[in-house]
Amino acid sequence: MARDTLEILAQDDHLIQSFADLNALKQQGARTVISRAKGAYVYDSDGTEMIDGIGGLWCVNIGHGNTEMIDAITDQLKTLDYYSTFYNFTHPAAAALAEKVAQLAPGHLNSVYFGNSGSVANDSAIRMLHHYNIRKGKPEKKMVLSRHGAYHGSTHLAMAMTTPGYSDGWHAANDLVHHLRSPHFWREGDELTEAEFLEALIDDLIASIDRIGAENICAFIAEPIQGAGGVVPAPKGYHKRAWEVCKANDIKYIADEVVTAFGRLGHFFASEDVFGMVPDIITTAKGLTSGYQPLSATIVSDDIHEVISRPDGMFLHGMTYSGHPAAAAAGLTNIAIMEREGIPQRVRTTGKRFENNLRGLIDIEIVGEVRGGHFMMGIEFVKDRDTKESYPDDAQVGLKVARACQKRGLIARPLGNVLILSPTLIMDEPMIDRIEDILRDAITEVA
Ligand code: PLP
Numbered sequence: 296m297a298r299d300t301l302e303i304l305a306q307d308d309h310l311i312q313s314f315a316d317l318n319a320l321k322q323q324g325a326r327t328v329i330s331r332a333k334g335a336y337v338y339d340s341d342g343t344e345m346i347d348g349i350g351g352l353w354c355v356n357i358g359h360g361n362t363e364m365i366d367a368i369t370d371q372l373k374t375l376d377y378y379s380t381f382y383n384f385t386h387p388a389a390a391a392l393a394e395k396v397a398q399l400a401p402g403h404l405n406s407v408y409f410g411n412s413g414s415v416a417n418d419s420a421i422r423m424l425h426h427y428n429i430r431k432g433k434p435e436k437k438m439v440l441s442r443h444g445a446y447h448g449s450t451h452l453a454m455a456m457t458t459p460g461y462s463d464g465w466h467a468a469n470d471l472v473h474h475l476r477s478p479h480f481w482r483e484g485d486e487l488t489e490a491e492f493l494e495a496l497i498d499d500l501i502a503s504i505d506r507i508g509a510e511n512i513c514a515f516i517a518e519p520i521q522g523a524g525g526v527v528p529a530p531k532g533y534h535k536r537a538w539e540v541c542k543a544n545d546i547k548y549i550a551d552e553v554v555t556a557f558g559r560l561g562h563f564f565a566s567e568d569v570f571g572m573v574p575d576i577i578t579t580a581k582g583l584t585s586g587y588q589p590l591s592a593t594i595v596s597d598d599i600h601e602v603i604s605r606p607d608g609m610f611l612h613g614m615t616y617s618g619h620p621a622a623a624a625a626g627l628t629n630i631a632i633m634e635r636e637g638i639p640q641r642v643r644t645t646g647k648r649f650e651n652n653l654r655g656l657i658d659i660e661i662v663g664e665v666r667g668g669h670f671m672m673g674i675e676f677v678k679d680r681d682t683k684e685s686y687p688d689d690a691q692v693g694l695k696v697a698r699a700c701q702k703r704g705l706i707a708r709p710l711g712n713v714l715i716l717s718p719t720l721i722m723d724e725p726m727i728d729r730i731e732d733i734l735r736d737a738i739t740e741v742a
Contacts, residue, residue: 313449327701332359335719335726337706345701346718348730349708353522353554353671353717354581357632364587364628371624380409380618389618392626396583396592399630401567404577406600408593409618413553414448416578416591417516420549421452421471422612423576423595424513427602438507440500440515440546443477446523447516447551456516458524473507475499478521478529481664482683493530500540509544514576516549519565525713526666526673534570547575547599553591557582558633558720560669561643569668575599585629588622642720645727646670652731653716659735661692661742672716674734676741686712692741699737705730 312320319325328340335358337347350356357364371388378386393407408423410416421439428436439456441447447456454461455468458477476499477483484492504512515537521527534550541548555565556579562568564577576599580591603610616622633639646669653672654665663677676692678684686692693709700707700714708715718730 334358334360335722344704346705346726346730346733348700348705348716348718350670350717350719351586352581353559354586356558356582356720357585357629357636357638358719358721361585361587361632363632364585364625367624367628368588368621371620375620377620379615381613386618386620386623388620388623388627392618392623395627395630396594399563400577400594401564402573403597404573404594405597406595408595408612409623410580410591410593410614411589411616411619411622412448412591413551413578413580414450414453415614416553416580416593417447417453417456417549417551418450419593419612420516420576420578420595421456421514423593423599423603423610424547426610426612427599428513430602430605430607433510435511436513437471438512439472440475440503440512441472442475442517442521444479444521444524444527445474445516445518445551446521447518448553461523473503475503477524477527478533479525479527480530481666489530493533493536496530496533497536497540500537504540504544504546509546512544512546514547514549515541516551518551518553519555519560519570520667520671522554522671522715522717523710525675525710526671526715528666528668534566535572538572538574548572549576549578550574552577552579553581554671554717557585557629558639558642559646559671559717561646562639563630563633583629584622584625587629588619588625589616590619590622590626638720642669645722645724646720648724649716649718649722649727649730652727653734655731656734656738659738659742662738670716670718670720670722673710674714674716674738676712676714676738695741696734696737699740700733703733703737705733705737707734 329337330340331338336344338344375386380389396407397405408419410419425437441456443458445458447453451467455466455472476496478496480489480492538548550566552564560569567573575596577594584590650669656662657665661676663680663683664675667673678686693712693714696714697707697709
């Protein structure tokens, strides 16, 4: 007799979960089984309703259970379930989505390579730049500058670009990456003003380029706001300054907008509209389909596309599911919904209210810093606010607050001493205010 699905889920020994304490998961009740979702809410296996305060995993931007999305994906599958974009094959959905993404992307970013995850989008960016530099007769230009606190994914290359400390440390591509200083002013700024800290970061970038040699560096990669590193914005003006240094040294600037694009900061892309610069490559995923299908995009400049499409050999890079028809259909419909409903514009108001509400939590004693912007926020808990002394890891304060939130009907994401909030972008004012109330109660209970 078939076992009940919930029984299987509760005792699951076969599914290896991501970023999980696999040993702890063996204990009864360690898992939260999410069975259903609609709009801004999810429901667990007991039917308990919870606000999805993390938008799935910073991705369900238009909200759950949107029937227009489901119909578009189904219709696409009925018409063309699968075809590749290898060799000279293409299909209407991938071509149309590439055109649409190019229209939305800033400046000269007009060519799109699709993958199925943010990790692959970042790997593809570096693979493309290696190809680009080989074509330009500079095969030694391979190194990547990343930053402490970064998260760029979990493949070997993407994890090598991620901050040290996020994994067991060995990745096949470690030698390819140098990590610059963390841009976290509140934690790393010491006695400096924010403007002085910015200069120190730019000095570190220039010194690193001088030491490694610009002729050996293909790219600088940065999230507009570091996400999984604890929601860390850089000092004002940082991205533009870093981009200018890169430009002067023939180093391509990759903006990892896997989280920040598609409305989370109030614009389709944050690089130009929020941070005032047009990078050479933007990588994105998550909000591109609002999580309804796995899809990523590596969007490259006309210069890069011109060089990699020169008539001297093939572009030797490919993924079976690059531009998958169902994912492309999801992307097109997701963008159409966002445009029709003015979601990015709405976020500039609702997201600002969310940000301001959360900033108000700073009056609770264990809250050291509230940071981020709009619907991408982090709250860091500290043992001592004056000295910024952290709680030891085993105090698990982030986890305790997340559990206290869940008990009250809000899913939030603990990351060490930081609690991350990145809800769907369809939150209305009462929901936003309710999140603030739940957070205040939950943090006060743990404090
Ligand atoms: N880049 C950033 C900024 C991310 O936050 C993530 C995932 O959270 C990734 C890349 C990796 O994306 P994926 O998990 O789809 O591979």
